[in-house]
Amino acid sequence: DTQIKIRGFRIEPTEIETVLTTHPHITQATLVHDVHLTAYVVATPGSALSPAALRGWLRERLPEHMVPAQFAVLDRLPLTPNGKIDKRALPAVDAPLTTTGRQPRTELEEIVRTLISEVLDSPAPLSIDDGFFEHGGHSLLAARLTNRISTTLGVTLTLRDVFQHPTPATLARRIADCSGRPALTPLTRAASRPELLPLSFAQQRLWLVAGLSGGGSAYNVPMAVRLEGELDVAALRAAFGDVVARHEPLRTRFATVDGTPCQLVAPADEAPWFEVRSVTPETLDAELLAAAGHCFDLAGELPLRVTLLRSGASRYTLLVLLHHIATDGQSLRPLFADLSLAYAARLTGTAPDPAPLPVDYADYALWQRAALQGPALEEQLGYWKTALEGLPEELGLIHDRPRPPVAGQRGGVVRLDFGAELHERVRELARAERCTPFMVLQAALAATLTRLGAGTDIPLGSPVAGRSDEALSELVGFFVNTLVLRTDTSGNPAFRDLLRRVRTADLDAFAHQDAPFDLVLEAVNPVRSLARHPLFQVCLALESGPAAGPELAGVRAGAAEPLATGAVKFDLEFLLRADEDSGLTGAVLYSADLYEHGTVERIVAMLRRTLEQVVAAPELPLSEIELLGEAERRQVLEEWTGTRRDIGEHTLADRFEEQARLRPEARAVVFEGREVSYGELNERANRLARHLAEAGLRRGDLAGILLDRG
Template sequence: EGGRAPRNPAEEILCGLFADNLGLASVGIDDNFFHRGGHSLRATKLTSRIRDAFGVRLGVREIFQHPTVARLAELIARGGGDEERPALVAAERPELLPLSSAQQRLWFLDQLEGPSPTYNIPLAVRLTGALDVEALRRALVDVVGRHESLRTSFPSEAGTPHQAIRPLAATDLALPVTPVTEESLPQVLAGLSGTTFDLSTDLPIRADLLELSPEKHVLLVVMHHIASDGWSNGPLLRDLATAYTARGAGAAPDWAPLPVQYADYTLWQRSLLTTDEERQAAYWRQQLAELPEEATLPADRPRPAVASYRGATHQVTAPASTHAALTGLARETGTTLFMVAQAAVATLLARCGAGTDVPIGSPVAGRTDQALDDLVGFFVNTLVLRTDVGGDPTFREVLGRVRETDLSAWAHQDLPFDRLVEVLNPERSASRHPLFQVMLTVGDTAVGAPGLG
């Protein structure tokens, strides 16, 4: 890395944005974003910060093509990359607040299949030391008050659901305390995690405190996916720690107000899709034309007619040297660890008989605006990444194809997956997932729990 210092105000601002995004004390103008720990999710957040700071719209592709402060500053000076999109701001709300596209899909599944724990998100945190249970309960109420998504239910009128946000004064959250032993803990956690929600009336969050001893507890928070996602755990736990510290001192938490709420995102998403849905849909129609109906590992028995969701987990651990080699390959080829993993999975599936045209699903955080960074809500979207391994390519050639595919896909990530399925209208089957049967996630969306107290 060059280590040169910024030469002008634009580079100085960008150095600060790079360092903040990467969690580093400082960066030089020649430091490569991806060599210093950047990846596609960080790049998405960086583009949002750059837009706010400079008033230009950049996409993830531009970060890949101009991965240093020096090169990005030149691009910004020329006027940036993508077209501007509508601003995400707090908006006036209609009388009946519609659901986001992602929420609509989960609500429909809930109506179709009945209440199910399939979309419960359990978060269990071990707490060691003296615990003020009432302060913790009040802190949980504070967090539910801060995030409207956590006090929203989904009643329907004439078959059409809407978001009903409970007022703060009418919001409370119980925190039952249950004595457990280390032996009984897994079974109790499984039972509580599997309790279903009534989306039409219930808050989409529950909390239980399991007491192992006076100074050993497990806090279990269960949220329905309609109100949260994996990336929401970070802001949720940070806010809980802040609120618990304040309540322990006999005060309400003194936190900066959130710039927007999930309801504002819902209205913004509708506005965005009104102007841009057809362009993005046209891209996906072309990109996924003649997609194979099924591409997955060979099975030793036929699929059931209706998916049971009773899967198993097989865990393997790669040594640090393997991770270092994969990261090194990513840096060498101008790709990311995710792209290397995708190329490897596609190659493996092809060798196992899945063919040379391999679609792989991938979640994206969907937080394409900085205003969403600290919000609890269901923003995650799913992309279909089509990997071509035909023509006997080398692995690096496959990796090059993956890079181009993924950069284009990320530039068209606003079209919700359920709308994509409607647009493409593949042959439906209750036995398998539409458009892809293998999903790849790289990176740990879980976060360590901040200390309480």
């Protein structure tokens, strides 16, 4: 009568309890079945038992389906008054399947993790390093997983694939390998370096942009960290020197030799620019912005500047200013982690001794130049030429002002905070539709732009991490590539259908993310203009998790906050962050040459309203999404309508013809000194109407008419 059934298997809990009590360090054991099978054990005094060790020990003695998904080690088991185990008094095991492993780095990893969590009925998301079988998976569920992957991604896997690649990270790589694309050669440390180190493709793009724009601060990455406590400034200065010595991009200059740009890596003992200044609280923000607006000389100085502003007793603001050519979003975590370790070592008067990096950035640049050629590159570029064929020269979104002949960098910022509740509903919709939160946001933004008149072919630029090899995960450097994600909103689809279009298009795009943006640009060869960014003018980026920041011993340090310097790269750039605590937040950078601040605020409000509606009703067609708020709707329908007057049942055409009949000689139109009467205008209109009717046009047909202005 104690038998339970889990995913088709009948299990006798006492069998598992008996095996557990044979463990040399377990004195008591009991099992509870809710959503998952949970084992509670009492260990012998002084012994250390971990859930992972228990799981491995049981797996050697029991079938996979009898191994509990969750373990709890207690000092004692609660008892009822008559001495039996009181299972109702056992403590809950909070979020047992959540680990401290890595979060998804690509959309494919996010989808695979979602599918695995769904099949396992996991109460909390797994990391990409969590094993399928360690969290309750077995052969029947593995078969179900392969079916879900086939339905969602169109890739056929076998049970052996799941057993050999049991984590989301390894299974995502297996899925990518099954796509039939030519594989890139593995990244390894270069045996020797040439005399001239080439730039990576991403670095070369920024080097060219810097040359065309004459510098500027649009590609600055300024991060401000608030510090409070007894800061050892000398130790901090030395720690930054240690970080620069460890990560070559932070001590690299970019020069031209015989017309070819190359990397000049400075010696490891070259210290970065480090300045300490005292400021008042009132002038702090202005000082930060002034320092963040520094224009880097890429050939003459290191791409890192550190400014420490002291604004009171034990109160500091640390500005870490990097040029984008030496860093990206995923570089900030290893940068601040290494800084924290180095500071702790310097406080004790010693140098840090971190584990050596498997490769350096120069190895990556050499590998990229060698690997991206031949069939591998041809296949990638062939995809992009097809995917971007016929792309509009410019997004049709209306601006507040005409586009200037040469794009400027003057911009502004609108902060956004969509909150935790909307963020959670976005995640729920993503899970239900087997896609990612980014895809939901992309579809919502495309729908909003379409409703604002941008057309039904919406290209959005989006950065991807570009760290496909594990060896790159702990490096500071510029690995980001930019993809053009094309969204087809035609046909007034339901949002759920639009989301499926986005998922299909994005997965294809992400499968071809190795092709550098500049090579894609050359292959697609759009009409070029200095007035706008090529291929796309609106960018969307989503970062997950809390912002990175240093942990300095004896000092309270906040997270690194990006500063808006007033410089922009695109017409609109949506920089969003999704975090468990704060929800969906971020900022929209906009070109002040094109938009007023209030216009961008309205676009942000419309995006929020779109998200709120589609997460509540994914079947809603795009035409039924209400973009206007109550106040705006009232303004359009009531305040702007002017004096109301009953005009009866007559149409405008009826009233025009009546005027032509009653006063055919009256003046109807005046243009550059010429006049047309009502009678003549009516005759011209009727002549045009007969011509269109003879051409086969009928009421309700859609037609475009081109006439000279006159």
